[in-house]
Structure formats: C-alpha cells, structure tokens
Amino acid sequence: MFNTNTITRFQQLETPFYYYHLDVLRQTLEACRTASSKYGFHVHYAMKANFNPKVLDIIREYGFGADCVSGNEVKAAIAHNFGKENVVFAGVGKSDKEINLALDEDIFCFNAESVQELIVINDLAKAKNKIAKIAIRINPNVDAHTHHFITTGLDENKFGINTWQLPEVAEALRNCPNLQFLGIHFHIGSQITDMEVYKNLCTRINEIQDWFEDRGFTIKVLNTGGGLGIDYQNPDTNSISDFESYFKVFKQFLNVKPGQEVHFELGRALVGQSASLISRVLYVKNGQKKNFLVLDAGMTELIRPMLYQAYHLIENLSRKSESPEVGKSESEESQISNLVSQIYKYDVVGPICESTDCFQKDVDLPESFRGDLIAVRTAGAYGEVMASGYNLRDRVGSVYSEE
Numbered sequence: 359m360f361n362t363n364t365i366t367r368f369q370q371l372e373t374p375f376y377y378y379h380l381d382v383l384r385q386t387l388e389a390c391r392t393a394s395s396k397y398g399f400h401v402h403y404a405m406k407a408n409f410n411p412k413v414l415d416i417i418r419e420y421g422f423g424a425d426c427v428s429g430n431e432v433k434a435a436i437a438h439n440f441g442k443e444n445v446v447f448a449g450v451g452k453s454d455k456e457i458n459l460a461l462d463e464d465i466f467c468f469n470a471e472s473v474q475e476l477i478v479i480n481d482l483a484k485a486k487n488k489i490a491k492i493a494i495r496i497n498p499n500v501d502a503h504t505h506h507f508i509t510t511g512l513d514e515n516k517f518g519i520n521t522w523q524l525p526e527v528a529e530a531l532r533n534c535p536n537l538q539f540l541g542i543h544f545h546i547g548s549q550i551t552d553m554e555v556y557k558n559l560c561t562r563i564n565e566i567q568d569w570f571e572d573r574g575f576t577i578k579v580l581n582t583g584g585g586l587g588i589d590y591q592n593p594d595t596n597s598i599s600d601f602e603s604y605f606k607v608f609k610q611f612l613n614v615k616p617g618q619e620v621h622f623e624l625g626r627a628l629v630g631q632s633a634s635l636i637s638r639v640l641y642v643k644n645g646q647k648k649n650f651l652v653l654d655a656g657m658t659e660l661i662r663p664m665l666y667q668a669y670h671l672i673e674n675l676s677r678k679s680e681s682p683e684v685g686k687s688e689s690e691e692s693q694i695s696n697l698v699s700q701i702y703k704y705d706v707v708g709p710i711c712e713s714t715d716c717f718q719k720d721v722d723l724p725e726s727f728r729g730d731l732i733a734v735r736t737a738g739a740y741g742e743v744m745a746s747g748y749n750l751r752d753r754v755g756s757v758y759s760e761e
C-alpha cells in the first residue's frame with residue numbers, strides 16, 4: 359500500500375495527517391455501484407462516516423445519494439451536488455431548525471424516529487404549506503452480532519420506533535395531512551460481516567411491510583440502512599467488502615413488490631479502507647513491564663480504539679521501507695532481515711492527557727525509534743470526522759494519493 363516514493367513523501371510532511379488512498383476509494387465505489395445496480399438498488403452514502411470534501415466529490419461521481427444525520431450534513435450533501443432529491447435525513451434528535459432547513463430544501467425523505475417527531479415534522483411542514491415525505495425508522499429487534507457500542511436495532515436502543523408502537527404510528531400518519539408516507543427504514547448496527555444477520559433483517563422487514571399494507575398503507579420505499587463491515591485485520595489483501603454477497607441477500611430474501619424501491623445507506627464499507635492515519639513516534643519509553651511508543655497522534659485524531667475498543671492494524675513505515683523487497687543488495691538485505699526480524703511488543707499510545715489514549719496494547723513491531731513513521735490503517739470511516747480539538751490540539755490535516 360505504501361511504496362518507497364510515498365514514504366519518502368511522508369518524510370517531508372508534518373504529521374499527523376490522514377492519507378487518502380484514492381485508488382482504493384474509487385475501486386470500492388465501483389464495486390458497490392456494479393453490485394447494487396444489477397438489482398436496481400439505490401445506495402445513499404452515509405455521510406457521517408467521512409465528509410472530507412474531496413471524498414464527497416469522488417463519491418458523488420459514482421451516482422450515490424446521501425444519507426444525512428444533521429442539518430449541516432444536508433447542506434453539505436446539496437453543496438456537493440448529491441441532489442436534494444437524493445437526500446435522506448435520519449437522526450433521533452432533529453431540531454426544528456434542521457427540520458425546517460430540510461423542508462426548505464425539499465429533500466427526498468425524512469427517516470422519522472419517534473411518533474412525537476412525526477407530529478413536529480407535520481406541524482412545521484403545515485406552517486410552510488408543504489408536504490414532508492416520511493419513512494418510519496423501525497427497530498426490527500434483530501441482533502446485529504456486532505460490538506454492543508455499535509448495535510442500533512434492538513428494542514433497548516435509543517434509535518427508531520419499536521414495533522409495539524406501530525399502531526400509534528399508523529394513527530399519527532392518518533392524522534397528519536402534511537406528511538406523505540413513503541415507506542419504512544431500518545438500520546440495525548455497524549461493522550456487520552455475517553450475512554445471516556441481513557437475512558434475518560429481510561424476514562422482519564417482510565413482516566413489517568405486511569403489517570402496514572394490511573392496514574391500507576402503500577409502501578414505496580424499503581430502506582434497509584447500512585452497516586456492512588470491512589476487514590480491519592487485512593486491509594491490503596481484503597480491501598473491498600463483499601458487496602456482491604451483501605446485495606444478493608436482499609435480492610433473495612426481501613419481498614420487493616412491483617413499484618417498490620430498495621434503498622441502502624452504506625458508510626463504512628464505502629470509505630473505511632481509503633485512509634490511513636500517519637503519525638510519527640515522538641518517544642520510545644522502555645518500562646520494566648512495558649515498552650511504549652508515544653505517537654504524535656492520539657484520540658484527538660482517531661478516537662475509535664478508545665471509544666469502541668476498535669482494532670486498527672498498526673505498521674511502522676520507516677522500518678518497512680528498509681525491508682528487503684525495496685531494492686537492496688543481497689548483503690544489505692540479510693542485515694536488514696536480521697534487523698526487521700527483531701520484533702518488539704509496544705503499547706502504542708497518543709500524547710493526550712488521558713490514560714485511555716492508547717491505540718492498542720502489545721503491538722508486534724520491529725524495533726522502533728523516535729521519528730519513525732507509523733500508519734494506523736483502515737481509518738477512512740469515523741476517523742477524520744470524529745477528530746476533536748481536545749487539549750487545544752491542531753486540527754489533523756489530510757493528504758491525498760493523487761496530489
């Protein structure tokens with residue numbers, strides 16, 4: 359993934375920064391487009407995963423719509439030409455200001471997450487003499503078999519409307535003349551790699567759409583959300599998610615009736631492998647029980663390991679560039695092989711004044727030194743967008759492979 363030229367380029371740059379592998383991004387988008395268009399499925403990019411402007415512009419080139427969770431994301435989607443007719447707006451706590459903005463923009467659909475929200479959207483639409491298009495986000499109570507911090511479709515989660523509340527939803531829809539009911543929406547969690555989970559989701563969607571239709575509602579849109587996972591362990595050998603199998607499950611198990619559209623909201627699977635966080639070793643601290651590599655990047659640049667106990671592959675690019683395959687003589691090669699074969703265990707930590715500011719414990723790496731370049735891989739989703747200014751840190755930069 360990182361050739362000698364790239365590493366030489368990094369050596370001249372100030373760290374930390376996000377490095378965007380734009381070729382990986384394009385290949386991923388192409389794979390998703392090919393697999394989804396086969397069945398006429400509509401894919402909205404879940405902008406929360408990464409709203410880097412360059413990334414958004416590239417994603418837009420592939421014809422995807424946008425899935426937004428704030429008024430500012432709605433604005434960004436429109437500014438980046440996703441087209442307001444392709445914008446869906448989810449979120450458990452949409453403010454009146456955000457709803458009004460989306461009404462003014464005539465977006466494709468609000469994914470409403472409570473009965474009270476339905477009534478608020480109806481009232482705000484009425485004040486503007488508009489009709490708001492609505493899908494109901496429902497908790498199908500399907501276990502996503504993923505980390506409990508990123509499970510969203512169970513009765514105990516704050517998102518969506520539970521099935522026992524559906525009679526109340528039906529009544530609200532009948533009493534809200536400024537709402538146009540488009541269909542039903544689901545999102546059960548993230549980093550899902552077991553296709554059986556999606557099969558279970560299809561079964562629940564089929565039951566729930568029958569429930570609505572039995573009561574006289576017409577469903578035009580079935581929005582199944584996002585959540586497809588990526589391979590954090592093997593970013594080089596498995597950089598593109600299995601879109602073929604993913605969409606095929608929905609084709610096989612979702613009961614799609616004539617005139618219905620199937621929508622998806624993928625985030626992580628589209629952008630996750632397209633960036634690495636590049637940082638430098640500031641200090642090597644050898645303790646009695648532990649060795650620490652203190653990086654110049656921490657939870658302020660990539661918070662996933664600290665927030666969700668997420669795993670990211672960590673590589674020492676400076677030692678890698680000395681490895682035999684980059685054109686050394688045989689004697690140099692054998693010296694270096696000896697060198698790189700000395701594997702050390704390090705706790706790789708950031709500089710932030712929090713003991714949770716640790717990327718990973720006991721990482722196997724070649725002996726590492728102050729100034730070495732470190733790559734934290736698979737950081738394209740929920741990475742740069744979650745960066746913060748805690749400790750009054752500088753905002754992390756971004757560098758692109760195509761510059």
Ligand SMILES: Cc1ncc(COP(=O)(O)O)c(C=O)c1O
Pocket residue numbers: 404406407425448449545547548549583584585586623624625626627739
């Ligand atoms: C409503 C909704 N749709 C889509 C997504 C995208 O999920 P992922 O990035 O796992 O595909 C999320 C993520 O939290 C979400 O909340």
